Amino acid sequence: MIERIEAFRRRRPRLRDEIVTLAHGAGGKSSAALVDAVFVEAFHNELGDGAVLTTPSGERLAFSTDSFVVQPLRFPGGSIGHLAVHGTVNDLACSGAVPQWLSAAFVLEEGFGVAELKEIVADMASAAAAAGVRIVTGDTKVVPRGAADGLFVTTSGVGVIPAGRRFPAVRPGDRLILSGTMGDHGMAVMLARGDLAIEADIASDTAPVHGVVEALLAAAPGTRWLRDPTRGGVGTVANELAQDTGLGVVLDEQSLPVRPVVNGACEMLGIDPLYVANEGKFLAVVAPEEADAALAAMRSHPLGADSVVIGEITAQPASTVVLRTAFGGTRIVDMLVGDPLPRIC
């Protein structure tokens, strides 16, 4: 069966648009098309979630950046300040680095409240302290009323990759582990906007994952690959994994962890939780013989207590993500085309 699916193998989409649309910021197919057409062409790289720098003395550092434009600025479980720290900390952690230093650049709209700014900055300071990183440099720009929507924050980060840490290539038979439930952040932000008339007790999972990552790498040094499923969710990140490796990723529908309240909200909105963002989870590909140790180590950390094996790597169908349903069938999990959840980070 699965062999036949290979015919559907995805190619990187081409940019056909003449103007930027919200879908270009969603992390899915349109984003990939924009990145290919604009950035790969100019910079000769995809500007992915973290680069590895090698210093003259041979030390390896991870370097990453993200802009945050979430609306509303504050939501159950956190604020744009927490997100801005956790997002960059998590990108560095998923590059195999110990996050150390952050920068913070603010674009403020004239008229933004100083008291609200102080609260957001205090959230950044406490998130940084809890994650063991220092915010060491920054910038502030102000634009006239109407030229921005309140406040945007861009954080960049530098982390140190411990000597000798390497990620072996992903192979068929490897296991895919998710460090907790899917979609909590995206749904929390959607409901916080208040225009959906859905009331549900959903909080963002925004949190730093580097502690869980270090626990995993200590227990499973053969770990192959790490990525945090933010925009576009687990479905998008699994597709990036399939495309980057040329291998198949088979997800087991029954093992995908979703809180019932998140699942219910997704059903009411007609959104698959596979595509809804987290901000405090990561996906790891581990060697089959280290899967038990990896899972035990992740579960022993408070932020990885709900870790679970959600799938495995296969040789076929190449470069494709397949969902094995509860009834034994399979369906392809494609990248998102539109953006059902704009401005959730």
Place this chain on the structure above:
Amino acid sequence: MIERIEAFRRRRPRLRDEIVTLAHGAGGKSSAALVDAVFVEAFHNELGDGAVLTTPSGERLAFSTDSFVVQPLRFPGGSIGHLAVHGTVNDLACSGAVPQWLSAAFVLEEGFGVAELKEIVADMASAAAAAGVRIVTGDTKVVPRGAADGLFVTTSGVGVIPAGRRFPAVRPGDRLILSGTMGDHGMAVMLARGDLAIEADIASDTAPVHGVVEALLAAAPGTRWLRDPTRGGVGTVANELAQDTGLGVVLDEQSLPVRPVVNGACEMLGIDPLYVANEGKFLAVVAPEEADAALAAMRSHPLGADSVVIGEITAQPASTVVLRTAFGGTRIVDMLVGDPLPRIC
């Protein structure tokens, strides 16, 4: 005379505003008040133009970030793409580092033209190539129409500080050198807006300064201090120097280099060119015995050909900048209070 001026010694201003105003982004007194009230309190540092990181093996790196919100996006001499690369390259250079790696994070307004985005990104690529730096990581966010003004770019950068490079303390008697004419960038952007009904042939000086900096440091290894006069211009940066060192900075009015056409435009607008931004110049404090060698080295570089000694460091008046006028009088050069030139970078 000068001793009496000491009574006017500036203290750091206090934030009295309840909302953010354009003046908070101008780099002057209001900016300093906002930084003190919001960032110093939360992060325990001023988030200045570049931090020095020390890696576990003792290597020293510079790390810097800046957001760019200039309007219009394209102006005589360059675009927001050039600025975004040069701004961060120059901050790293003024931290004593050889700039190496950049990140680029874009906030795009829905509807922004893909062709225009490609041009701006091409400008970034060519500016990076010319400066010898690589753009290695990035991010793209899209916000709905009206939630941003076209495009904002935030670059961050990492550079390597050569082993053994240290800046000795600034001392009375040291000379202050400016690497070229003042105010070209700010005036070029102001006139490019077209709402001033002034036509003048003024181009931005946007350029990478690290080549001139390296020429200077090779010829004058006792160099004490470097800073690029962007927002707020030479007047603001000289005040930062005075405040950081507790010393006096005496500027010689007759030696301040301004192109006649820039000077004319400033006069028509009633703006002192001392406060108008550059994007391809720097100020250096050098030892008196190395001043001639420093000046010769800077002038030998195409981007430092107009370098000139513009003043010197004095013990008194403490923490104050004084202008010695052509008639032998003196007046205090204060930090800007408002923002005569919003969104010029």
